Amino acid sequence: MPSAYPLPPTGPQYIRCQVIDKKYPAVLGPAYADGGQDSFVSTAAPSRIVWELEYAGLTQAEAALLDAHNDSCLDTHYSFNFTDPETGTTYVVKYLEFQRGTRAKRWLGKRLIRLIKRP
Numbered sequence: 001m002p003s004a005y006p007l008p009p010t011g012p013q014y015i016r017c018q019v020i021d022k023k024y025p026a027v028l029g030p031a032y033a034d035g036g037q038d039s040f041v042s043t044a045a046p047s048r049i050v051w052e053l054e055y056a057g058l059t060q061a062e063a064a065l066l067d068a069h070n071d072s073c074l075d076t077h078y079s080f081n082f083t084d085p086e087t088g089t090t091y092v093v094k095y096l097e098f099q100r101g102t103r104a105k106r107w108l109g110k111r112l113i114r115l116i117k118r119p
Helices: 060-072 103-108
Strands: 016-023 026-031 037-041 048-055 080-083 090-100 111-117
Touching (some): 048 060, 048 090, 060 090
Antiparallel strands (some): 016 048, 026 037, 080 090
């Protein structure tokens, strides 16, 4: 497994990190005599979570650190540990998307990263 995702203080500072999608598994309830069945949404543990991290103003070294981590995961192939900065919970995730900023304006140092936790 590749190394854990580089969050501050050892990794670059993001300008935004938020959960953009969270899905909870359905739980089947009792069956009725007429063949119907209730279903409920479990709030115990989400089955899928998507985080979006946005970076801007990265130095070349900071951008290279993020790029190298993505490369070590073969983009979306290998999973790695990610600690949610808001909750402190560590999840095993994969890259869902990794966008590099435009090469024409290297000084911007932009990255937009989406990570996904699947069941």
